[in-house]
Amino acid sequence: xxxxxxxxxxxxxxxxxxxxxxxxxxxxxxxxxxxxxxxxxxxxxxxxxxxxxxxxxxxxxxxxxxxxxxxxxxxxxxxxxxxxxxxxxxxxxxxxxxxxxxxxxxxxxxxxxxxxxxxxxxxxxxxxxxxxxxxxxxxxxxxxxxxxxxxxxxxxxxxxxxxxxxxxxxxxxxxxxxxxxxxxxxxxxxxxxxxxxxxxxxxxxxxxxxxxxxxxxxxxxxxxxxxxxxxxxxxxxxxxxxxxxxxxxxxxxxxxxxxxxxxxxxxxxxxxxxxxxxxxxxx
Amino acid sequence: xxxxxxxxxxxxxxxxxxxxxxxxxxxxxxxxxxxxxxxxxxxxxxxxxxxxxxxxxxxxxxxxxxxxxxxxxxxxxxxxxxxxxxxxxxxxxxxxxxxxxxxxxxxxxxxxxxxxxxxxxxxxxxxxxxxxxxxxxxxxxxxxxxxxxxxxxxxxxxxxxxxxxxxxxxxxxxxxxxxxxxxxxxxxxxxxxxxxxxxxxxxxxxxxxxxxxxxxxxxxxxxxxxxxxxxxxxxxxxxxxxxxxxxxxxxxxxxxxxxxxxxxxxxxxxxxxxxxxxxxxxxxxxxxxxxxxxxxxxxxxxxxxxxxxxxxxxxxxxxxxxxxx
Numbered sequence: 001x002x003x004x005x006x007x008x009x010x011x012x013x014x015x016x017x018x019x020x021x022x023x024x025x026x027x028x029x030x031x032x033x034x035x036x037x038x039x040x041x042x043x044x045x046x047x048x049x050x051x052x053x054x055x056x057x058x059x060x061x062x063x064x065x066x067x068x069x070x071x072x073x074x075x076x077x078x079x080x081x082x083x084x085x086x087x088x089x090x091x092x093x094x095x096x097x098x099x100x101x102x103x104x105x106x107x108x109x110x111x112x113x114x115x116x117x118x119x120x121x122x123x124x125x126x127x128x129x130x131x132x133x134x135x136x137x138x139x140x141x142x143x144x145x146x147x148x149x150x151x152x153x154x155x156x157x158x159x160x161x162x163x164x165x166x167x168x169x170x171x172x173x174x175x176x177x178x179x180x181x182x183x184x185x186x187x188x189x190x191x192x193x194x195x196x197x198x199x200x201x202x203x204x205x206x207x208x209x210x211x212x213x214x215x216x217x218x219x220x221x222x223x224x225x226x227x228x229x230x231x232x233x234x235x236x237x238x239x240x241x242x243x244x245x246x247x248x249x250x251x252x253x254x255x256x257x258x259x260x261x262x263x264x265x266x267x268x269x270x271x272x273x274x275x276x277x278x279x280x281x282x283x
Numbered sequence: 284x285x286x287x288x289x290x291x292x293x294x295x296x297x298x299x300x301x302x303x304x305x306x307x308x309x310x311x312x313x314x315x316x317x318x319x320x321x322x323x324x325x326x327x328x329x330x331x332x333x334x335x336x337x338x339x340x341x342x343x344x345x346x347x348x349x350x351x352x353x354x355x356x357x358x359x360x361x362x363x364x365x366x367x368x369x370x371x372x373x374x375x376x377x378x379x380x381x382x383x384x385x386x387x388x389x390x391x392x393x394x395x396x397x398x399x400x401x402x403x404x405x406x407x408x409x410x411x412x413x414x415x416x417x418x419x420x421x422x423x424x425x426x427x428x429x430x431x432x433x434x435x436x437x438x439x440x441x442x443x444x445x446x447x448x449x450x451x452x453x454x455x456x457x458x459x460x461x462x463x464x465x466x467x468x469x470x471x472x473x474x475x476x477x478x479x480x481x482x483x484x485x486x487x488x489x490x491x492x493x494x495x496x497x498x499x500x501x502x503x504x505x506x507x508x509x510x511x512x513x514x515x516x517x518x519x520x521x522x523x524x525x526x527x528x529x530x531x532x533x534x535x536x537x538x539x540x541x542x543x544x545x546x547x548x549x550x551x552x553x554x555x556x557x558x559x560x561x562x563x564x565x566x567x568x569x570x571x572x573x574x575x576x577x578x579x580x581x582x583x584x585x586x587x588x589x590x591x592x593x594x595x596x597x598x599x600x601x602x603x604x605x606x607x608x
Contacts, residue, residue: 069481094396099376
């Protein structure tokens with residue numbers, strides 16, 4: 001370093017300051033600066049403008065794509081049954097961090113995560129009760145405990161406190177009890193994958209619904225398998241004691257877990273859960 | 284302090300400028316003037332020519348990083364499928380051996396949209412904030428983000444095609460990311476929905492790994508196509524708010540890339556491979572106003588520049604370690 005510096009300093013002491021000051025700058029300015037510089041700037045400006053417009057275009061498309069997620073939510077294209085403890089739907093969509101920890105703890109794998117078609121509900125958990133209901137096999141609220149954001153409300157500690165929705169007899173004309181009919185066989189056929197905890201068989205491990213047969217004089221699957229005490233009962237439809245027909249009546253204590261919907265053996269299903277319907281509204 | 288402000292402004296989209304000569308430290312000025320001498324210039328040209336013969340860019344950091352990304356994401360998957368329960372959840376929110384963790388940007392969106400203080404979320408956010416501050420903010424991007432890995436593969440394809448003249452890189456205004464960042468934050472607050480999460484390729488990918496494929500992967504596919512055929516590293520460079528959140532978190536991090544201007548031949552190999560080349564501005568001749576520079580907030584600590592640098596002018600560095608040793 002030092003020899004270089006000393007060489008330049010001592011070798012060309014007098015012409016060095018003169019050169020840049022007098023000789024070269026005017027030359028450079030004359031030959032290069034005027035035409036080249038002007039074109040360079042305009043080209044750079046043009047590229048900057050193109051870049052800006054490109055960014056504006058793509059940025060708008062990205063924003064529009066993200067905002068399009070509002071459509072399925074506002075239109076309520078899918079009324080989803082949410083896991084136990086879920087707070088009000090709009091707050092739920094806001095509070096859920098879309099991590100699926102609730103999915104992981106559910107012993108019957110009732111909880112699924114929504115896809116792109118549910119807009120801002122993407123990655124948010126729901127339960128398709130007909131396919132797999134929440135039967136409280138976990139003895140309640142593992143999913144609530146797993147939730148990191150309180151989207152599933154930690155204030156709820158017992159299954160009886162859950163308010164997912166409310167059962168409703170939507171197809172009374174298909175209901176076997178309403179028709180006074182019995183039921184024999186497995187509730188949903190041999191290919192059904194759903195699980196249910198049969199306390200009398202195994203207190204701790206849910207088994208396949210397809211592995212459990214019934215032989216009933218009068219179908220009462222919705223009442224028999226309901227995990228909440230006193231949520232649903234069969235009531236006579238007439239004062240005639242010989243009349244076998246019974247009507248499933250849903251009571252205030254129904255939490256909307258969907259076990260009745262899963263277990264209902266008829267197609268189309270006679271009883272379904274209406275999500276987010278409060279006890280008061282239903283009563 | 285001004286260095287940190289400068290590095291944040293650089294991250295937000297400001298262009299780096301050649302610092303005026305009077306800002307140079309005496310040592311930096313000495314190095315710079317020495318490099319400008321005729322002999323030094325010729326020597327540098329000779330060294331660069333030599334390098335073309337003996338130097339091959341390494342893959343040391345690339346391998347380590349990819350291993351890290353794969354291990355992190357595999358742990359999520361195995362925790363569920365093989366029930367090893369180490370990291371449960373997805374990258375947006377998880378529990379690591381029982382401890383809450385939350386992705387900083389997802390947590391921010393949720394807090395803005397939900398407007399409640401959730402203790403578990405705060406704990407998770409604080410843990411992650413501390414962790415990534417320690418490791419250097421955008422380290423998340425290069426060392427944990429699954430989209431980053433896919434985007435790197437897409438980038439390799441893009442560069443191959445570009446070398447054949449089949450595609451051209453279209454640059455974007457870097458301020459786009461800043462604007463989108465604040466727009467997404469405002470949208471979350473105003474609408475009460477986590478708007479960004481709808482298109483976040485990181486959340487989509489992480490959930491898809493653990494919970495199975497979804498149609499949402501179309502978004503990831505589209506982004507990768509844009510990156511291969513239209514604009515190199517489009518999402519990570521110009522859009523991703525997650526990166527910006529982690530950039531803020533790591534602005535003051537102790538783990539940094541250190542640049543030693545005396546060793547540098549100013550070929551620009553590092554800037555060619557870098558996803559955020561503006562952080563490497565000091566490596567341009569005449570841009571280093573100090574003898575040493577530490578790469579700023581936007582740096583992902585990916586180590587690509589270390590692998591690409593023939594002279595070892597760039598090194599991982601832990602702030603304060605000099606004083607300790």
